Amino acid sequence: MTKIELTKQMIESEFLSPLKGFKKEIQVTERRKDPLTDEWCRISIERATRPVQLRGKLDEKIIKKSSEKCFFCNKRVEKSTPKYIPSLVPEGRIKVNEFILFPNLYPFCKYHAVGVLTSKHFLPVDEIKSERWKDCLEGCLRFFKIVNEKNPNVRFPSINFNYLPTAGASLIHPHVQILNSTSPSVMTGLYYKKSWEYFDKNKTNYWQDLIEQEVDDERFVGRTGSVFWFTSFAPTCNNEIIGVVKGNVSSLLEMGEEEINNISEGIWRIFRCINRHGFGYNMVMFSAPLDEHLGHFFSLNIKIVSRPSLSEYYTTDRGYSEILHKEPVITVIPEDLARDLKKKF
Template identity: 30%
Template sequence: MAIKLRKRKEIFTFYNAEGEKIERETEIRFDPLTGESSRLVYDAGLAVASFDYLEAAEKTKGVNCPFCPENIFKMTPVFPKEISDDGRITKGEAVVFPNLFPYSKHNGVTVISRDHFIQLNEFTPALIKDAFQAAQEYIHKVTLTDSNAKFASINWNYLPLSGGSIIHPHLHIIISDTGTNYQTNIYEKARQFEMETGKEYFTALSETEKSIGERWIADTGMITWLHAFAPKSHNDYVGIFNNAYSLEDIKETDWGHFAKGLETIFSILADQEFSSFNLMMSVDPEEREPINVRLIPRLAIGPLGTSDINFFQALHQEPLTYKAPEEIAAKARIKFAGLM
């Protein structure tokens, strides 16, 4: 079984008040690993609601924010000595400490910068690189002290539309004995794919998409960037760390390439007036699949600020997108060409 890119079309026919026939096409795409479907629906012109967080940032910074420099070492908790002699892990401006309200057995928070608010297109590669390297060190320390905690991920909710409850930019690091639904499903399906083809799924995906060229975006260092065939949102970026099966395989140079890639994606999102996103970096607990990253924008739609998630995503668990993956990938290739 090779990578299969399946899709089908449905046509809805109706008439306007003058009796003129109208046809609207919905394209249903199936994820090449899981078989889960998502829908590319008719776009009358996606109207992204604009949000200005400057006023909220002013009200919540400084004494009102536990992540700001004057508070972070006084108001945040500390790790036990086996994780850090100093109680926290630091690199550059990044600081890692325990989450007071953990999602898992091990949950670190990485504050990315001293600045309380950073616009999407103002993140620097240095800030991104240091934050992810600090998260990498935390995961390394945890795995040395807890051999059962094999499911690791680095996650980023950027701004309130993404579910972020604090404007100050930060990551969540989750390490658990139990995988999330995504991790369990993806890696079980990847094992099945490997048994049937003799190939790692994400390596095969990287090679297949690069050979097709429609959704492949760029290779930066060891990382292949592409757009998902069956997207989970109006953009859906996938990063594959080729030949990196554990976080220990990712070196400083690789983090630099990753940071420049994210900076470029942030620019692409900003061009489309998206201001918020969710990101997940997942690590295979058995270290048989390359590390992969997924990033989708979060947004509100129209003058009412309507959520981008409705019954289809929330209950039917079926993603919707107004944007064709191939069109977004073509725009992204132009941006990434500047990195080559």
């Protein structure tokens, strides 16, 4: 095992605060570097307490109204969603219990599918139980295999989840986006490159080193069998959790029944621990190419982050710093988050 270096800087800023009768106040911001990607983030603890105008509760009206014409609800899913051509998927759509996978009507890669997770229009994210995730993973694997067999150059898979409109979902009905592409996404490509450079330098797998190092550290949350869950040292969003599969599994196709069960259970447990009423979430499963085994330097991993709550007038968490400076401002301390989650996990 190689020791992973964790770099942080402390920045003090001084002013006379009107909240303290114009007495001197010193606020501390931490700047932290992601040990793999070298990307920086800022953690501003005080910012979490700043007044946000118009913070509200989950907007029940939006949920009710959106169900009226939802394409994924009831019989409409059969009538209103696209089908694959029979030579690719003979039944048109892939079904595993409640899970239904079909082509995205507006794709942004060669094979871009949508998978509806549940027959219910709205489910709090912590009520999407491990069985639903298990069916989802099984359906996605079937899809990846079929596509890759017929198109060997389509080999970069990812499973992605936008939960609620504040996290980018255009429909409230819980669904995943399944991409199988001829090239990796920018972040997937960066992970391959940086993981390879780490291996080249240290002769060890960064992700397995991360497990070894973090399991005894304050960011460790818990494990579901072979999958280890911890908070990111340098998050890109608030409440950022990473899950890494211990061992030699680098791609989604290398998952056996055990990994599918462990990952599904872990996703459910994480959402049970972090869910706050009405919050949005993003999740991505990062995989090696379908036809390659990269287990010596890359491991299958999952990232989960929280987004603002779905209230009538919400404040986005993506501002100039995140979008244009590529330097996220985080208001949750990863070590505090892990301590909190560990109790409930």
